[in-house]
Amino acid sequence: MTDKRTLILQTADKLFVEQGIKNTTIAQIAELAGIAKGSVYSYFKSKLDIVKALFVQSFERSQQAAEALLADQRLHGPALLEAHVMSQLHQVEEERAFQQMWMSDDSLVMDDDLLQLIQTCRAEFCQVQLAILQRALGDDASPWRYDLLTLINGQIQEFSLLITMDNMTFSHVHCAAFISRSACWTLNGLQQSQSEPVLTEQNYVINPMPGDRQSQIQRSLKQLRSLCIKLDSDEQTLVSQTLDLIEQQSSLENPSVALLRALIANLRPYPELAEERARLAELLAVELI
Structure with a gap:
């Protein structure tokens, strides 16, 4: 139901x-x-909140699919990268109507809150993509991993626009193989030429939200803890334990979106925490359930 x-x-x-x-x-x-x-x-709270929830839902679907591929030990090498591209193109195809709708709405394109949310989701997703790239291409790709990720995402985005905006049809299998092989060929060329990377860990920064996002998460957790005084002692203990787990998970380099979503859901029975719970879910870029 x-x-x-x-x-x-x-x-x-x-x-x-x-x-x-x-x-x-x-x-x-x-x-x-x-x-x-x-x-x-x-x-x-508003229609825009519904739109934002739909975006989070879409990004979480991408995140979960990528994490599932990483967990599949049968996939390795270029086949893993192909599977990832296939997954992305399949989702674009399924969400074509929604993507067409929001891309044609100027009010959404100019909304700062929505753009910040998208940046937050992008930052989280890129971490999973980097893990896929590392396993697919190996340690040889490490010096150029950010450049390669940018090239791969650029190709995925362009093919996605052909699907979304131009209603173009083509073989996703062939497209995924092409992008995966292009990454391998590019890596071989970079190794032979010993080219310096354009992007490195120092300059590859996706700003998920204005200011220090982790600090905002810490402030939200602190506020939730202060609101616990309205609960009875047993409830306070349960909420405190849940917040501790959220804090631990959110501090990881690659936090589990599924676990964070479940932990946030554990706070739902307490109406006193509802507003701040929603804010924390937004900061963590997880669906509020």
């Missing part, structure tokens, strides 16, 4: 695609979903 939050997102996605975000109202979403308008606001 579909939970109410998921139902709202599915309904909003359908209406956004059919009539655009500007022309869709919260009331229409509630009516089509068969729920009260107030129920929508109990999950989302």
Whole structure:
């Protein structure tokens, strides 16, 4: 059975695609979903919050697919990179209508909050991609790993635009093989020429949010801990343990999105924490469930 939050997102996605975000109202979403308008606001503060949740949902899907590929010990070498590209192109194909919708909406393209959220998600996803690249191409790729990642993502993005904006059809299998082989050929050329990398760990920085994001996460966790005084002693203990686990996981170089999402969900039974819980989920770029 579909939970109410998921139902709202599915309904909003359908209406956004059919009539655009500007022309869709919260009331229409509630009516089509068969729920009260107030129920929508109990999950989302505004229509933009629904849009942001749909973006997080899309990025999390990419993240989970990439993490699953990394966990599959049968995949290695260029085949792993091919599988990753295939996964990305398949998702673009499935989400074509949604992508077309938001790319044609000027109000979204110019919204700072949404752009910051996208940057946060990009920063998280790039870490997983780097791990895939390392396993696919080996230690030989290390000096140029950021350059290679940029080239690969550029190719994926261009082919994705052909799918999304031009409704072009082509073999995803051949495309994935082409991109994977291009990466191998490029690496061979770089090794032979001993070219200096353009991008390094020092200058490859995706700014996920203005300011120090980790500091913002720490402030949010501190605020949640201060709100715990409104709970009884047993609840305080459970929440404190959950926050400790979130803090540990968020400090890792490659935190588990699935685990963070589950830990954030553990805080849902406490209405006193609802507003700050939503803020923390946004900072961590995980879906609020």
